[in-house]
Amino acid sequence: xxxxxxxxxxxxxxxxxxxxxxxxxxxxxxxxxxxxxxxxxxxxxxxxxxxxxxxxxxxxxxxxxxxxxxxxxxxxxxxxxxxxxxxxxxxxxxxxxxxxxxxxxxxxxxxxxxxxxxxxxxxxxxxxxxxxxxxxxxxxxxxxxxxxxxxxxxxxxxxxxxxxxxxxxxxxxxxxxxxxxxxxxxxxxxxxxxxxxxxxxxxxxxxxxxxxxxxxxxxxxxxxxxxxxxxxxxxxxxxxxxxxxxxxxxxxxxxxxxxxxxxxxxxxxxxxxxxxxxxxxxxxxxxxxxxxxxxxxxxxxxxxxxxxxxxxxxxxxxxxxxxxxxxxxxxxxxxxxxxxxxxxxxxxxxxxxxxxxxxxxxxxxxxxxxxxxx
Numbered sequence: 001x002x003x004x005x006x007x008x009x010x011x012x013x014x015x016x017x018x019x020x021x022x023x024x025x026x027x028x029x030x031x032x033x034x035x036x037x038x039x040x041x042x043x044x045x046x047x048x049x050x051x052x053x054x055x056x057x058x059x060x061x062x063x064x065x066x067x068x069x070x071x072x073x074x075x076x077x078x079x080x081x082x083x084x085x086x087x088x089x090x091x092x093x094x095x096x097x098x099x100x101x102x103x104x105x106x107x108x109x110x111x112x113x114x115x116x117x118x119x120x121x122x123x124x125x126x127x128x129x130x131x132x133x134x135x136x137x138x139x140x141x142x143x144x145x146x147x148x149x150x151x152x153x154x155x156x157x158x159x160x161x162x163x164x165x166x167x168x169x170x171x172x173x174x175x176x177x178x179x180x181x182x183x184x185x186x187x188x189x190x191x192x193x194x195x196x197x198x199x200x201x202x203x204x205x206x207x208x209x210x211x212x213x214x215x216x217x218x219x220x221x222x223x224x225x226x227x228x229x230x231x232x233x234x235x236x237x238x239x240x241x242x243x244x245x246x247x248x249x250x251x252x253x254x255x256x257x258x259x260x261x262x263x264x265x266x267x268x269x270x271x272x273x274x275x276x277x278x279x280x281x282x283x284x285x286x287x288x289x290x291x292x293x294x295x296x297x298x299x300x301x302x303x304x305x306x307x308x309x310x311x312x313x314x315x316x317x318x319x320x321x322x323x324x325x326x327x328x329x330x331x332x333x334x335x336x337x338x339x340x341x342x343x344x345x346x347x348x349x350x351x352x353x354x355x356x357x358x359x360x361x362x363x364x365x366x367x368x369x370x371x372x373x374x
Contacts, residue, residue, distance in 0.1 A: 008187040014152040014178040015040035017185075018108060019048055021156030022080045026195035027106075029077035030056040031068040033087065036120040037176040038110040041082040062090040066107070070094060073103050074221055074229060078160060078198070082108035085127055086117060088134070095169055096135040097231040099254065102207065104163035104170075104198070104218075106156070111175040113361055122361040123176045125284055125335040129342075131171045132313045139251075140258040142265060143171045143313040147287035150189040152178060155267075155310060161196045162265065166257055167215050173312060175335075177285045177363065205236040209253035213260040258314060266316035270323050271306035273298060278373050279327045281320070281344055283309040286333045286364050293369035304373060315343050324348055331356060331372045333364045 018041055022030075030045040032038070042058065049056040055072075059065030062083055069079040083091060088109045098105050111127045113119035131143050142162050146152040152174060159170040199217040206219040206227050219227060228238035233250060235241045258265070271294060278297070282290035287308045294306035307323045309316060324330060330348050332341040333356035341355045356372045358364050 009184050010187055011182050012149055012185055013040065013180055013182045014146070014149050014174060015110075015180065016044055017149045017152040018082075018156045018172065018174070018179070019044040021153040021193075022106065022160070023048060023052055023054070024193045024195070025078070025157045025160035026197075027078045027080045027160065028054040029069065029072040029079040030054070030081065031059045031065040031072070031079070032082050033059050033062045033065050035062075035084045035087050037112055037180050038082045038084045038087070038108065040179060041108060041110070045080070045082075062087040063094065066091045066094040069105055070098055070101070070103050073105055074101075076200075076220070078104070078164075080106045080108065082110065084110050084112050085114045085130075088127060088131065092134045096137065098169040099135060099137070099139055099141075100231050100233075101229055102167040102215075104167050106159045106163055106170050106172060108156075108172045108174065110179045111173065113359070119361055121176065123285065123335060123363065124359070124361070125175060125286065126337075126339070126359075127173065128312065128334070128336060128339040131173055137251075139254045141171065141313050142166065142168065142258060143173050143311070144267070145173045145283045145310060145312050146178060147282075147284055147308055147310070148178070149183055149185050151310065153190050157191075157193050158267070164196050164198055165215065165264070166261070167218065168258065173284065175285050206238050207234075207236045207250075209236070209249045212249070212252050212256035214253075215257050262314050262316070262318070265311050265314060266319055267310035268316050268319040268323070269308040269310065270319065271308075272323070273305070274303065275326050276303045276305040277327060278302065278304045278329045278331065279307055279323055280304060280331045280333070280369060280373060281307045281309065282333055283312060283340065284334075286335060289364050289366045290333055290369055292366045293373065296366060296370055297373055302373065309340075312340070315347070317347055320344070320347050324351065328352060329354060329373070331369060333357075333369050333372075335359070335364065
């Protein structure tokens with residue numbers, strides 16, 4: 001008689017999955033400051049990272065923590081930091097430094113209800129626009145959003161891969177419920193990981209912007225001739241400049257290296273069952289209810305497509321436009337005042353875009369999405 005082995009399952013929260021993903025992706029340094037609901041990542045990294053030869057530490061505040069991470073990366077480490085809404089506000093200046101200095105760094109934002117201190121143990125998705133536009137200049141940001149525990153692992157690994165590929169900070173946007181809620185997960189749901197090795201050069205200029213979308217390998221600090229690292233507008237050697245040709249080339253590069261490679265960044269799960277009049281677009285923790293609502297609507301005879309966006313920024317216009325083809329209504333559930341719906345409205349043209357929103361600390365229900373989709 002042939003027997004089938006029972007699936008291996010574990011009881012795990014999103015914070016643990018993120019930590020595991022970071023270590024499997026080759027993370028060797030972590031610094032963070034305690035803040036609910038991100039403290040679980042700090043505690044787990046301080047426990048687990050030294051076991052594989054890495055360094056994890058608690059900074060004296062958020063500004064110091066991300067600064068330590070930038071310094072560690074420039075010294076050769078792969079770094080992760082984690083915070084929540086108030087902390088990501090304090091990170092803002094150093095995120096800009098990482099953009100300007102082209103520093104590969106992964107930043108986890110475990111969202112909670114704002115503004116200000118808000119609800120420290122209350123779920124929300126209110127940082128969606130802030131993580132895109134919260135630094136000076138408005139240059140592109142890569143932001144990924146897991147919708148369950150396996151994706152928390154998968155997208156952490158992907159964040160490290162993209163940060164190395166494009167030499168930039170990448171934000172993993174999660175939330176209180178995903179990070180802190182324990183759930184039973186099939187162990188085989190986690191993908192196999194092959195860490196991306198960083199390309200290092202020992203000599204030559206630290207930056208190059210020809211062609212504009214090219215990404216130069218990082219220079220090794222302490223090897224070869226001296227060069228500078230600065231948050232100011234600079235030339236290929238890292239020296240401050242105001243020459244228009246140099247300034248323009250640098251800034252065009254910061255845009256092109258991401259915008260010209262959207263096809264490498266877009267990650268969207270599309271659940272289509274033939275032509276649909278209605279599309280439900282979701283991301284993050286709200287995607288759980290959205291998936292269930294799509295199943296319920298189909299059971300009642302409604303032609304509907306479900307779209308879960310895993311790469312929030314740059315907004316995956318190609319995938320979304322294709323999913324919207326032939327639809328008349330788009331439903332966007334999110335735990336904020338309609339922040340991502342604004343982007344969907346721009347892509348949706350003259351289609352009816354309906355928001356389902358809660359800002360009272362409660363999750364959006366399946367029934368609320370079903371009602372909006374009718």
